[in-house]
Amino acid sequence: MQLNRLTSQNDMCKTRDALVLHKHQWLRLRPLSKSPAHVQEKAKEIQMQLRPTRVRPKTNAVVARRMVENTLGLRSTVSKEQREAERKQLSDARGTF
Incomplete structure (x- = not known):
């Protein structure tokens, strides 16, 4: 659970940076919370299909x-x-x- 929390915080930081740093006339970004209801529902469906992140195996040389x-x-x-x-x-x- 801790890994998922860290991952989502990392994603939130990336999302916030994208919203703040990438302001283009041809690209409009907005938070998912301000999106239409059908877009939010589709995002929830996609999120349910995603698999959890895998732990990277121990490496060697x-x-x-x-x-x-x-x-x-x-x-x-x-x-x-x-x-x-x-x-x-x-x-x-x-x-x-």
Whole structure:
């Protein structure tokens, strides 16, 4: 619940900034609370369809190491066991969703 509250506060800040900072003649922005009733109902329908944000899995250096080694044309100095452990960690993190 705390994550959702933080996310909505972040969205509110972005919305407020958009309303204040982006004033164009060709684009009219207004808060949802000042929108027509049918627009508010549609927004509620869309909100019900959205999934909650996913927690980012714990990262490791596999991708960064591979990119650097490929760019520099180097061979990996990591042992096969360590690579397998890192792959397992990534697959476990992907499987939790």
